[in-house]
Amino acid sequence: MTASDARPEPLRTLFCIGINQNFFNLPKKDIGPVWVAFSGMLSAMASMPGVDVIGNMDDDSHVVGPSAGWPWTCYVMADVDTQETVKAVCNLFRTTMVDETHALWTYAHIEARMGRALTIRNDVEIAK
Secondary structure, eight states, X not given: OOGGGSOOOOEEEEEXXXXXXXXXXXXXXXXXXXXXXXXXXHHHHHHSTTEEEEEEEEOTTTOOSOOSSSSOSEEEEEEESOHHHHHXXXXXXXXXXXXXXXXXGGTEEEEEEEXXXXXXXXXXXXXX
8 A cells, every 4th residue: 555545534523512592492302302403413313424523522511501502412523534534424413404494503512623633753752
């Protein structure tokens, strides 16, 4: 295998998910379809080609109410093959329907942070 045949290093991606005020405005009896759609979105994300979900974390015990930024309500960390795939994951919030008229992004939003896995390079002198 030559260097040009090597697969590119995956993008270590943190998907940060916030819950919108619209969700909290729903009567309790109407939140079930949102959770069904959210669960379907997570399953679709995990089964997308090029996405390897490493884990997730829910912070709903320490973040109560809507989150429009840090700290987010929940997080999904994944290794993703390309930026286009990251964009496709984010697009699931536009395409996953909660009911006939509302997509998931009515109730939640997503932001992706991309980087690389933290590794200590061999060429770095480590002080003893």
